[in-house]
Amino acid sequence: MNEHELLERINNLEYHQKLLLKLLNDPKLDLYKLIIENGITEQEIKQFYTLCDKMSKKLEEQKAEGYVYFHPLLHELSVSLPYKLNIREVINACLTQKLYLPLFQELVKYL
Incomplete structure (x- = not known):
């Protein structure tokens, strides 16, 4: 393990500690x-x-334009997540934590 990798791991540990x-x-x-x-x-x-943030704005714009089907946003989110995360767990965690509520309240419908 080189110095750069070690520094990254230390930074990640500090972040997780916070x-x-x-x-x-x-x-x-x-x-x-x-x-x-x-x-x-x-x-x-x-x-x-x-x-x-970007997807929340898209959701607002699409709702204003009369969209009622938001499955493409769910797909976009799922392919953009870090590979270690499960989309269902992320959506439920964000709802519990009350993060981006309008977005995740809409996306949970498509799970």
Whole structure:
């Protein structure tokens, strides 16, 4: 293991430690549990949040245009997730944690 890989692992451990401290105060933070259990990095989660922001805007636009079928958004999310995460677990965790509620309340219908 080289120095760069070791530094990445230390950074990931520090990130997971911060999440664990938040979990101590609120055990309902299911997304944080998934992040830690699956070894997801902070950068991967930032990309996930950016994707959710983009998809939330798409959902609003599509609803304004009269769309009633949002399965393509679910597909887009599932192919964009880090490979270690399960789409069903992510959606349920985000709903429990009340993250991006309009988006995930719509997507859960297609599971």
